[in-house]
Amino acid sequence: MSLLRPLLVRSLTMVGVFFVVLLMLVLTLGLTGFSDRILSATIGEQLRAERTALAETIRDPDEMEKVLEKRREELEIFYGLSTPWYYRLPRTALRVLTLDLGEARTLRSFDGSNRVFDIVTERVPNSMLLLTTSLIITATIGIIAGAYLATRQGSWLDRFVSGFAAVSFAVPTWWIGILLILILSIQLRILPSGGMYSTPPPTQPLPRFFDLVAHALLPVITLVLVSFGPSIYSIRTITLNIAQEDHVKIARAKGLPESRVRLRHILRVAAPPIVTGLMFGLAGSLSGSILVETVFNWQGMGRLYYDALAGTPDENVIVALTFIFTLMYVVIRIVLEALYVFLDPRVRYTD
Amino acid sequence: MNMGSALRELLRSGPGFGGASLMGLLLVTALYVLLAFPLDFGESQWSNPVIWVDNPKAVPPAWTNPLRQDARPLHRVFEGAEPHTVQTARSGPVHSWRFPFTYASSHPPTFLAVTLADVNYAERPPLVLISLKRPDGKQLRIYRHAVRGPREDENGPFLRYAETPLRVQLSTDEATVTAAQNFLAEEFDLRLDGAQIGGRVDRILFGLPAGSADDAFTPLTGEYEIIIQAALREEGDSVGKVRFVVGGGVFGLMGTDSLGRDLARGLLFGLPVALFIGVIAAFMSTAIGTSLGIASGYLGGRADIAIQRFSDIVANVPVLPLLIFMLFIIGPSLWMIIVILVAFGWPGLTIQVRSMVLHMRTNQLIEAIQSLGASRRRVMFRHILPQITPYVLAQLIFAAPSAILAEAGLSFLGLGDPSIPTWGQILETGFRTGGIYVGYWWWIVPPGLCIVLTALTFMLLALGIEPIVNPRLRQPAS
Numbered sequence: 001m002s003l004l005r006p007l008l009v010r011s012l013t014m015v016g017v018f019f020v021v022l023l024m025l026v027l028t029l030g031l032t033g034f035s036d037r038i039l040s041a042t043i044g045e046q047l048r049a050e051r052t053a054l055a056e057t058i059r060d061p062d063e064m065e066k067v068l069e070k071r072r073e074e075l076e077i078f079y080g081l082s083t084p085w086y087y088r089l090p091r092t093a094l095r096v097l098t099l100d101l102g103e104a105r106t107l108r109s110f111d112g113s114n115r116v117f118d119i120v121t122e123r124v125p126n127s128m129l130l131l132t133t134s135l136i137i138t139a140t141i142g143i144i145a146g147a148y149l150a151t152r153q154g155s156w157l158d159r160f161v162s163g164f165a166a167v168s169f170a171v172p173t174w175w176i177g178i179l180l181i182l183i184l185s186i187q188l189r190i191l192p193s194g195g196m197y198s199t200p201p202p203t204q205p206l207p208r209f210f211d212l213v214a215h216a217l218l219p220v221i222t223l224v225l226v227s228f229g230p231s232i233y234s235i236r237t238i239t240l241n242i243a244q245e246d247h248v249k250i251a252r253a254k255g256l257p258e259s260r261v262r263l264r265h266i267l268r269v270a271a272p273p274i275v276t277g278l279m280f281g282l283a284g285s286l287s288g289s290i291l292v293e294t295v296f297n298w299q300g301m302g303r304l305y306y307d308a309l310a311g312t313p314d315e316n317v318i319v320a321l322t323f324i325f326t327l328m329y330v331v332i333r334i335v336l337e338a339l340y341v342f343l344d345p346r347v348r349y350t351d
Numbered sequence: 352m353n354m355g356s357a358l359r360e361l362l363r364s365g366p367g368f369g370g371a372s373l374m375g376l377l378l379v380t381a382l383y384v385l386l387a388f389p390l391d392f393g394e395s396q397w398s399n400p401v402i403w404v405d406n407p408k409a410v411p412p413a414w415t416n417p418l419r420q421d422a423r424p425l426h427r428v429f430e431g432a433e434p435h436t437v438q439t440a441r442s443g444p445v446h447s448w449r450f451p452f453t454y455a456s457s458h459p460p461t462f463l464a465v466t467l468a469d470v471n472y473a474e475r476p477p478l479v480l481i482s483l484k485r486p487d488g489k490q491l492r493i494y495r496h497a498v499r500g501p502r503e504d505e506n507g508p509f510l511r512y513a514e515t516p517l518r519v520q521l522s523t524d525e526a527t528v529t530a531a532q533n534f535l536a537e538e539f540d541l542r543l544d545g546a547q548i549g550g551r552v553d554r555i556l557f558g559l560p561a562g563s564a565d566d567a568f569t570p571l572t573g574e575y576e577i578i579i580q581a582a583l584r585e586e587g588d589s590v591g592k593v594r595f596v597v598g599g600g601v602f603g604l605m606g607t608d609s610l611g612r613d614l615a616r617g618l619l620f621g622l623p624v625a626l627f628i629g630v631i632a633a634f635m636s637t638a639i640g641t642s643l644g645i646a647s648g649y650l651g652g653r654a655d656i657a658i659q660r661f662s663d664i665v666a667n668v669p670v671l672p673l674l675i676f677m678l679f680i681i682g683p684s685l686w687m688i689i690v691i692l693v694a695f696g697w698p699g700l701t702i703q704v705r706s707m708v709l710h711m712r713t714n715q716l717i718e719a720i721q722s723l724g725a726s727r728r729r730v731m732f733r734h735i736l737p738q739i740t741p742y743v744l745a746q747l748i749f750a751a752p753s754a755i756l757a758e759a760g761l762s763f764l765g766l767g768d769p770s771i772p773t774w775g776q777i778l779e780t781g782f783r784t785g786g787i788y789v790g791y792w793w794w795i796v797p798p799g800l801c802i803v804l805t806a807l808t809f810m811l812l813a814l815g816i817e818p819i820v821n822p823r824l825r826q827p828a829s
Contacts, residue, residue: 013660013663013664013667014667016660016663016664017664017667017668020664020665020668021668021669021673024673024677025676028676028677028680028681029680032680032681034680166366166810166811166814167807167810169752169753169806169810170752170756170803170806170807170809170810171803171806172756172759172760172763172799172802172803174760174763175759175778175799175802175803178778178782178787178795178799179795179796179799181787181788182787182790182792182795182796186787186788186789186790187790193788286669286671286672287669287670287671287672287760290671290672290675290764291760291763291764294763294764295782305672305675305764306764306765309675309679309764309765309766310765310783313679318675318676318679319676321672322672322673322675322676325669325672326668326669326672326673329669333667
C-alpha cells in the first residue's frame with residue numbers, strides 16, 4: 001500500500017502529460033483548420049476516382065454533377081466533415097488512443113503495408129535499440145567514472161570532466177554525428193555512414209548481427225559522446241554530497257572496509273537521485289535520437305519523422321508518430337518512476 | 352554585492368572572462384551584420400539564385416589553396432562600365448574592354464560566363480565580340496552576340512538588357528563550343544567533334560593538346576587577356592556594363608554551397624539570428640518561470656498546488672516531437688519556434704524559484720514588511736523579486752543555448768523558417784543535398800562550429816556568473 005500511493009501520484013502526472021499532448025494535438029489540428037483541409041482533400045480525391053468510374057454509366061453532365069454532389073454530402077457525413085472539429089476530433093483522438101492510426105499517403109512499411117500502425121510499430125524496436133543501448137552505456141560510464149571522480153575531487157581530471165560536461169551541453173548531438181560520418185566513414189572509411197544493414201544484408205544470423213553492430217556503432221558513439229560528460233558530472237556531484245554525510249563517517253569510523261562503505265553506504269543511497277537524473281536525461285536522449293537517426297539513416301521513428309516531413313508530407317504518419325513518441329516516453333518514465341519508488345525507501349513515508 | 356564588484360569577480364574567473372570576451376566579440380560581429388546586411392537578407396539575397404549565379408558551385412574556401420599540392424584556380428570577376436578604349440571603325444565607334452590576368456593554376460577554370468547590361472542604341476543594334484588572348488600568343492574569338500533589333504511597333508532609342516541583364520554561360524554555349532572546335536582545327540590541326548568538346552571548353556581554352564591522346568590537354572599557365580569589343584553603329588550608342596567571370600575552384604573565406612551561395616555571408620547572417628532566438632526565448636521563459644514561481648511560493652494554498660501540478664506536467668512533456676508536429680501543422684516560422692520553446696521552457700525555473708521563495712517567506716524581513724501592511728503584490732515584486740534576481744539572471748543565460756540548439760535541430764529537420772537563413776538550415780541543405788557524403792566539409796563543419804561557439808559563450812558566462820550569485824557555491828576564501 002505504502003508503495004502504491006506514491007507510484008500512483010507519479011504515474012498520474014505522466015498520464016497528465018499524455019493527455020496534455022493529446023489535447024495539444026487535437027487543438028492544433030482543429031484550430032488551424034488543418035484537419036478540415038485534410039478531410040476535404042481526401043473527399044476530393046475519392047470523388048475524382050468515382051467520377052471516372054461513373055463516367056462509364058452516366059452520360060449527361062448535369063446528372064453527373066447532381067450525383068457527385070449527393071455523393072459529396074454522403075462522404076462529408078461519413079468522414080465527419082459536416083460536424084465541427086471539436087465534435088469530430090475528440091473521437092479521432094479516442095480512435096488514435098486505441099492505436100487505430102489510419103493509413104499513410106505515400107510511406108510504406110518494410111513489407112509494403114500502408115497502415116500507419118504497421119509503419120510506426122516496426123520502427124519502435126529500432127529506435128529502442130539505439131536509445132536503450134546508449135542510455136545503458138552512458139549510465140554505466142557515468143556510475144563507474146562518477147564514483148571514481150568523487151574520490152578525486154579537485155584533481156585535474158575532475159576539473160577536466162566538469163569542463164567537458166559544460167561543453168557537452170553546448171554541442172548539438174546530430175552535428176557530432178555528421179562530423180563522425182565525415183571523419184570516420186567518408187575520410188577514413190572505417191565504419192558505414194548510415195543505414196542499419198549493408199546492401200544486400202547478410203542472411204546468416206551471426207554475420208547479420210555483426211553487420212547491425214557495425215552500423216549501430218557510429219550512432220551509439222554519437223549519443224554516448226554527447227551525454228556521458230554530463231552523466232559523469234552529475235553522478236560525481238551526487239556521490240560527493242552523500243560521501244560527506246554523517247552516516248558515511250560513522251561507517252568508516254566503525255572500521256568497515258572502504259569498498260563496502262562505497263557500495264553499501266554511498267552508492268546505495270545515491271541510487272535514487274541517480275535514477276532521477278536518468279529520467280530527466282531520457283527526454284534529452286529521446287530528442288537526441290530523433291535527430292541522430294535522421295543523420296545516420298537509422299530506420300527508427302526519428303528517421304520516419306524526417307521521411308514523413310520531406311517531399312509531400314504524410315500527415316497521418318506525423319500525427320501518429322508524435323502520439324507514439326509521447327506514449328513511449330510516458331511508458332518508460334512510469335517504469336523508471338516505479339524503479340525510483342522501489343529504490344528509495346524515503347518516498348514511501350513522505351509522499 | 353554591487354554591480355561593479357560582481358563584474359570584476361566575473362572577469363577574474365576563467366570561464367567568466369572567456370565567456371564575457373567571446374560574448375563581446377559575438378555582439379560586435381552581430382552589430383556589424385545588422386548594419387551591413389539588409390534585414391530581409393534571407394528573401395532578397397540568400398534564397399535568390401540570381402545573386403549567386405556568377406559564383407562557382409560547391410567549392411572550398413580560398414585559404415585551402417596553400418594546403419594543397421596543386422592550387423585550384425582563384426575566382427575572378429572582371430567588371431567594366433566605361434570602355435577602356437574607344438576607336439572609330441568604318442561601321443561606327445568600337446568600345447573595348449581589356450582584362451589581363453595571370454593564370455597560374457594547373458586546373459582549368461570551373462566555368463566562363465559573360466554578362467551584358469544596359470545596352471543602348473539609336474537605330475541599329477550593336478554587335479558584341481569576346482576574344483581570349485592566350486600566353487602562347489594565340490587569340491581566338493570565343494563569343495559573338497548581336498543585340499536584338501527593334502520590334503515592328505517599337506520606336507528608338509532602344510534599351511536592351513536593362514532589367515534582366517543578358518548572361519551567357521560560355522562553357523556550355525554552343526557558339527563557344529564551335530569556336531573551340533575551329534580553334535583546335537586551325538591552330539593544332541586537331542579535329543574533335545562537339546561531343547568530345549562538350550563540357551571541356553574551359554580545359555581547351557586554358558590548355559594545350561597533350562599530343563598523346565586526342566582528347567588530353569595539359570594546362571597552359573601564364574598571361575591571359577579577355578577582350579570584349581562592342582561594335583556600335585552610331586555615336587551615343589553604348590553598352591552600360593560588361594562582366595566577365597573566370598570561375599574559380601576556390602571561393603572566399605568560407606567557400607560556396609551547391610547553389611554558389613557565399614557561405615561566409617550566410618554564416619555571418621546566422622549570428623544575430625541565433626543570438627536573437629537565444630535571448631528572446633530565454634528571456635520570455637525566464638519571465639514566465641519566475642513570476643509563476645514567486646506566485647506559487649508566496650501565495651501558497653490552492654494556487655500553489657495548481658501551479659505545481661501544471662508545471663510538473665509541462666516539465667515532463669517531450670518537447671521535440673511536439674515542436675515538430677506543431678511547426679509542421681502551423682507552418683515553419685521563427686516566431687512559432689520561439690513561442691513553443693517558451694511555452695515548454697519555463698517549468699524548471701518555476702520549481703526552483705518556488706523553493707527559494709518558500710524559504711524566504713519565513714524570514715524576518717518579509718514578515719516585518721507584511722506586518723507593516725504591504726500588499727501581496729508589493730511584497731512579491733518589491734521585496735522578493737530583487738532578492739532572487741541574480742539567480743534568475745544566471746538561469747536566463749543558462750537557458751539561451753538550449754533555445755539556440757533547439758532551433759538548429761528543427762532547422763536541420765527541414766522545419767526552419769525559410770525566409771531567415773540560420774546555421775541549422777545551412778547544415779540541413781548540406782546534409783539533404785548529400786554534400787556530407789562527397790566530403791564538402793566547409794559546408795558542414797563551420798555552421799556547427801558557429802552553433803557550438805555561440806552556445807558555449809552563453810554556457811561560459813553562466814558558469815562564471817553562477818558562483819557569484821549562488822553563495823552556496825562560493826569557494827571559501829583560503
